[in-house]
Amino acid sequence: MTKARVFGIQIQPEIGDKKANLDKVQKLIEENAWFKPDLIVLPEVFNSGVDHKYLHMLSEKITAGVTALHCLLTAAIWGFHFRFAKGKQFHFSLILPKNMKQT
Secondary structure (H helix, E strand, O other): OOOOOEEEOOOOOOOOOHHHHHHHHHHHHHHOHHHOOOEEEOOOOOOOOOOOOOHHHHOOOOOOOHHHHHHHHHHHHHOEEEEEEEOOOOEEEEEEEOOOOOO
16 A cells, blocks of 8 residues: 655635735745655635635636646645646645656
8 A cells, every 4th residue: 555645734824815825835835845745735715714705806717816826836846736626616726746646
């Protein structure tokens, strides 16, 4: 059985402050790069926090928003893939190392 190193990131997001939230995630990835995870898991709405009143205003296009661009840059710097998936009701993303076999 192959073991995977999973790095789960949990932050207390600042409501509506994407830059601060993205900086928190970036810092945690940098501080824990020694761990060489096979998978990095980010919490739901990590970039904006939960504010149902302004959720529509805080949302972004998956392929062109500041969060996607930040995550893609982080993935490129640390040698990971960043994958987006879109379903009927849910959006999710994965950051995977380049050497992980993808199906």
